[in-house]
Amino acid sequence: MAHRTIVGIDVGTTKVCTIVGQVYDNGRINVLGVGLTPSKGLDKGVVVNIDDAVNAIATSVEKAERLSGYRINAAFVGIAGRHIQSLNSRGVVAVARSDHEITRHDVARAVEAAQAVAIPTQREVIHVIPRAYVVDGNEGIRDPIGMSGFRLEVETHIITGEVMAIQNLIKSVQKTGVEIDDLVLQPLAAGEAVLSADDKDRGVVLVDIGGGTTDIAVFAQGGIWHTSVIPVGGNHFTNDIVIVQQTPHNTAEYLKLKYGAAIAEETEEGSDDVIDVEGFAPGERQQISRRMLNQVLQARAEELTELIYNEIRRSGYEGLLPAGIVLTGGTAQLPRLDELMRDMLGIPVRIGTPADLTGLVDTLNSPAYATAIGLLRWGMRHGASGLHSGSAPPEHSGWISTYERFKRWLKEFLP
Ligand SMILES: Nc1ncnc2c1ncn2[C@@H]1O[C@H](COP(=O)(O)OP(=O)(O)OP(=O)(O)O)[C@@H](O)[C@H]1O
Ligand SMILES: [Mg+2]
Incomplete structure (x- = not known):
């Protein structure tokens, strides 16, 4: 079966993970190499110190190269952070051909028109995702090509980020000698790894709870409707323990x-609730109540669940998500977090673990690696855009490359 070797780099707040894998047409990934290293120079998903970030990325890339024996020249790179914003926009065009048959070219023009919304100068478009089409007022068309009509409208989801945050990430990767095939919003990548087409058709929320941020993507009718980033992650759970229990980090x-x-459960009479751990001073011991510990975690988990619920409500899809919530990110592994969310929100909640992997997979079967694995699937489905490459394309070819990119998009988004 046909496959391509693709590289993904997930630059997270707590870890950098580079994966080299052979991605097959059916989505199976044979992992050739993994480079995992603690992250440095990031805060809440954003590069705040380029030198530190470069060191961490370089270490991760080298490890993956050594393991795979593959020289990494380019990679799909995840992006996240509070600076990310999204909006839904419609583009409208008159069908060009005199016989009114809709062509790929019309679709590309409509998608282009959808981008005519005012994007503030300090923001840059990361994704323009066509979701559904309207032909002469008929809504909900997934593939208009070949249909006849006068007027073609496209509904798109546009994701933008701050130019500086995007540039700092690009710089940090390029300084390690790796070009960027494309930047991919992290929860979209994670969705590639753990969501089925059926989930996305029925309506589902991908919630990636990492170290620094919680990234959200709402899918319905097969497309993406809402994305956002909550600046709360696993680090906040840890810091709460530091503060309340007065322990070292x-x-x-x-x-x-x-x-x-x-x-946090009521402790049964006589059961052992006390944990003995190291304190601040060398040799010092501390006794921590397990139930107190979990009360701290529960308080934070409840707060985070409320923030997630607010985002779901803001998306306008509350009550329209029968597939519920799929959790990814390291914090998804916190025991009973799924249960808490299920109880609070009254919708299904499951943990998304990347599947269909072969090769060096020992550590990758965890929700913490959904983003990195998803980057490879994204790369297979959408191909490289080159839009974010270091050398700027000449002025007039800009549209061509955008158009090429949409053609790839279309291949993917249309059946
Ligand atoms: N078994 C576990 N139980 C609870 N929390 C866990 C567990 N394993 C990892 N974590 C937490 O997961 C977090 C890291 O998650 P992840 O690796 O997804 O983050 P990241 O991708 O580096 O960060 P981000 O996506 O926010 O930039 C840390 O806060 C860590 O404490
Ligand atoms: Mg992450």
Whole structure:
């Protein structure tokens, strides 16, 4: 079966993960190499120190190269952060051909027209995602090509980010000698790894709870309707423990990973509720109540669930998401977080783990790697745009490359 070798780099707040994989037509990925390293120079998903970020990315890339024996020249790179915004926009064109048959060219023009919305100068478009078409007032058409009509409208989801944040990420990657095939919004990448076409048709929310941020993407009718970033992640859970339990950060993280849960249970009479851990001073011991620990985590989990609920409501899709919530990101592994969310929101909640992997997969079968794995699937489905490459294309060819990009999009989004 046909495959391509694709590289994804997930530059997260807590980890950088580079994956080299052979991606097959049917979505299966044979992982050739993985480079995992603690992240540096990022805050809440955004590069704040280029030198530190470059070092971390370079380490991760080198590891993946060594393991795979593959020289990494270019990669699909995830982007996130509070600076990301999204909007829905319609583009309208008159069908060009005299016999009124709609062509790919009309579709590309309509998508182009949808981008005519005012994008502030300090923002840059990351994605323009066609979702559905309207032909002469008939809504909900997924593939208008070959149909007849006078007027073609497209509904798109446009995702923008701040130019500086985008440039700093691009710079950090390019300084390691790796070109960028394309930037991909992290929750869209994660969605590629853990959502089925059926989930997206029925209506589903992808919620990636990482270290620094929680990224949200709402899918319905097969397309993307809403994306947003909440600046709360697993680090906040850890910091709450530091503050409330007065422990060093390392101890707090250890307590969270080893004993944490998002639901604090009444301790049974006589059961062992006390955890003995290292304190601040060398040799000092501290006793922590397990139930207290989990009360801290539960409070934060409830707050985060409310923030997620607010975003779902803002999307206008509340009550229209029968497939519920799919959780990814390292924090999705916090025991009983899914249960808490299910209880609070009354919709299905499941943990999304990347599937259909072969090769070096020991560590990758975890929701924390959904974004990195998803980048490879995204790359397979959409191809490289080159739009974010270092050398700017000549002025007049800009539209051509955009058009080429849409042709790829169309191949993907139309059946
Ligand atoms: N078993 C676990 N239980 C609870 N939390 C966990 C577990 N494993 C990892 N985490 C938490 O997951 C977080 C890291 O998640 P992830 O690797 O998805 O982050 P990231 O991609 O680097 O960050 P971001 O996407 O926010 O930029 C950390 O806060 C870590 O403490
Ligand atoms: Mg992440």
